[in-house]
Amino acid sequence: AQKVTQAQTEISVVEKEDVTLDCVYETRDTTYYLFWYKQPPSGELVFLIRRNSFDEQNEISGRYSWNFQKSTSSFNFTITASQVVDSAVYFCALSALLPNDYKLSFGAGTTVTVRA
Amino acid sequence: DAGVIQSPRHEVTEMGQEVTLRCKPISGHNSLFWYRQTMMRGLELLIYFNNNVPIDDSGMPEDRFSAKMPNASFSTLKIQPSEPRDSAVYFCASSLNGISYEQYFGPGTRLTVT
Numbered sequence: 001a002q003k004v005t006q007a008q009t010e011i012s013v014v015e016k017e018d019v020t021l022d023c024v025y026e027t028r029d030t031t032y033y034l035f036w037y038k039q040p041p042s043g044e045l046v047f048l049i050r051r052n053s054f055d056e057q058n059e060i061s062g063r064y065s066w067n068f069q070k071s072t073s074s075f076n077f078t079i080t081a082s083q084v085v086d087s088a089v090y091f092c093a094l095s096a097l098l099p100n101d102y103k104l105s106f107g108a109g110t111t112v113t114v115r116a
Numbered sequence: 117d118a119g120v121i122q123s124p125r126h127e128v129t130e131m132g133q134e135v136t137l138r139c140k141p142i143s144g145h146n147s148l149f150w151y152r153q154t155m156m157r158g159l160e161l162l163i164y165f166n167n168n169v170p171i172d173d174s175g176m177p178e179d180r181f182s183a184k185m186p187n188a189s190f191s192t193l194k195i196q197p198s199e200p201r202d203s204a205v206y207f208c209a210s211s212l213n214g215i216s217y218e219q220y221f222g223p224g225t226r227l228t229v230t
Contacts, residue, residue: 033215033216035218035219037219037221043205043223043224044221044222044223044224045207045209045219045221046221047218047219047220047221050217050218052216091159095215095216097215097216102171102172102214102215104161104164104215106158106159106161108158109158109159
């Protein structure tokens, strides 16, 4: 079975605090891709990052960083020195290509509220 | 470059009416996805096309829903007849080639069925 779990429903922080969003996935495939998307209050989902299962290097993009650990099936996302503009719903997603099949799963999302 | 274009942005209709949502994917993208988002059910994948061919429509709620992709630059999602429980935001997204690539989402269509 394929599944993405974002256990944190809501996180509230004060500006400049760091916030880490957890994403735990399940898949029986050895080749898969992980994604993070952001949905700000305006409503449109925005792609943030894509990572394949063979690349466990962590990535940093400005204040955003991602920690991919296959050993724990996790792909966590950290916002450093959060800002009010980071307030959004963040989705983790997984795609896996099985023989003669495919699976695409989104987590339920984590709502991040950054207070000034 | 233009992103994914959806129309209309808002639609209010009465129960029983036919509703047609439209989507123009990013030029050069081979895959197109339709999603529905509600507070109760979150983000649901309805159907996925690759090279204009429906690959998986297992997420389509019922026979009242149908989707077509007559060419690489246009897709429709039709609900006939519409019901109040169909009220949701419907997103269209496209990717370069399949689910292994990141998706670019349109602004969504907010549908209200009264």
